[in-house]
Amino acid sequence: MQTIFSTAAFRGKDRFRLWQDFVQERVGPIEQAHLSAEPFDGLVEALDVGPLRLTRVIESAVQSRVTPATLRRRDEPGSLFVLIQQAGVSMSAQDDREAVQRTGDITVLGGRPNLHVAGRGDAMLVLEVPRERLEVMLGSSRLFTALTIEGNRPATALATAFIRDLVRLGGQLDPDCAARMATIATDLVIASIADRLARDVPGPLHGTVVVQRAKAYIEAHLGDPTLDPRRLAEAIGVSLRRLQELFHAQGHHISDWIWQRRLEVAAERLTDPGTRHLTIGTVAYGCGFTSAAHFSRRFRARYATTPREHREAAGQPAS
Template sequence: MPVLRESARSPRLDTASLPLGFGAFSALVSRSFVPLQVRSDHQDSFRGDIRAATTDDVHVSVVTADGHEIHRTPELVARSSHRCFKVGLQLAGTGLLIQDNREAVLRPGDLTVYDTDSPYTLVFEEGFSTLVLMVPHRVLELPTDAVRGMTAATIDGGDGLARVVTRFLGELACDLGQLDGPIGGRLARNAVDLVTTLYARELDVARDADRPHRVMLRRVQAHIDDHLGDPDLTPGSIAAAAYISTRHLHALFHEEGLTVSTYIRSRRLDRCRRELADPLAAHRPVGQVATRWGFTDAAHFSRAFRAEFGEPPSAFRARAISA
């Protein structure tokens, strides 16, 4: 289904041929995402469907249905351990997202983000179709509090970088089968990377105007990302490359609630995790992957990986590649 920017009323979707009635659709919604309440004033005639693909921690779904409401209530949030961001791309029809005392009208081509760790409401008065990219907070690789500050806000998918993102996601929506097989994981991670880049830019635009130190922080973080494989990457070497003092470097990270060492460790672990989940890198021993991203002690890497992700790197690789 193409992604379009429309200034006029969106066309009514023909959902009559969709396979699920209201009860089955409601149950599938909670199984596919997080526990949710679904409401409709036309349950007897309701039709809907969800197509989905999951690879590693990335869940991509296309929801097409008659009009209904979705509620993530405070009670459901309290009972759930799922802490994910959901990035929505409106494909057809219109909707309304309400979260954190903000409201966003969703039209075809609009991108928005919402947080499963906070109550929200989605209202679709008529037939619609939307793509949802759901990832754990840490996978989006952006400050969680900063992203929460952008929930229930739209990005016009017809301009600049957003157009690249919406086209990529729109192509996935047309054929979720692309996410199957050894290349599927890479495509899913590419989708997350594109969305992360887009929201990183939006956060910079929104926040850097009155916080000039963030420009320097972004430069420093880019340097770290480019040198993660260097075992001699230290606060001293980073500060020298940025032509600032080590004290200034630590202050930059402290203002964001971070430390230099934990940031480096987190980025290295994420790169290792990505490579271990990649079937095309299955021939590389775990130790080689660790060394490639700056871990010189195999035992330390194994402990750090397990502490971060809840299982040893070898077990994670076996599970991720066989999934």
């Protein structure tokens, strides 16, 4: 990672003021307070891996508060911030929840008023992730912001181990590979959050979590042409009628969601330089379509263009 700001070269009394100026410029309006009488120390390192921005923040005894007033002075918040604790202990609060993070733990903040308090010697790796990407898979971010996602859980440990290696090696990846690795990192974070949501869920939220588990299963099995609502319900462990009710409560039909995700993933693969070697038919079969004609018909109905024209418009070979 590349160091983009350090207080080491400044006098002690100027350090926190300069730190505040830097944070305002990089993150946006935010209220900060130094909670210690000792000199402030701060360091920021950054690395972009494809579309994924990773930032390591080392700061001592700082309270950072995003308020309604500071939010109004920001651009529309399109991102959520995934915080991975690397050293020290910190506390976060949002949406009437508080999370205490120790080394290896994850929490998510962003989009609405929130509070983060870093202890002395606090080190945090921050991933900036599109809010829409997380909410498509997990539901409203109000379900999982400021939720402690423990680092000793297997799903969390897998996610953080991959991201550590991504930080170490990400600068060596070519652009196409970097984009794919960024997607994997985001998916692993989603899996660790989903694992946490599946435990100790309050009654009113249980239906939402079941739907998110079903959506995660769909993502993992899009290439299976036999995947249908009945098989999905069996895999999730609920009745088909109950699963249909839960999807309807969120404004979806199960079959429509499966076909929507198949088409969206196919459209992404058709324009991905990393899959340019795949024929259109191979892309179609890999997304669960049983024939090229069926794929073409559904694709045109959704996107008002053919798969070939979609690929050619992105500058990819139309094979």
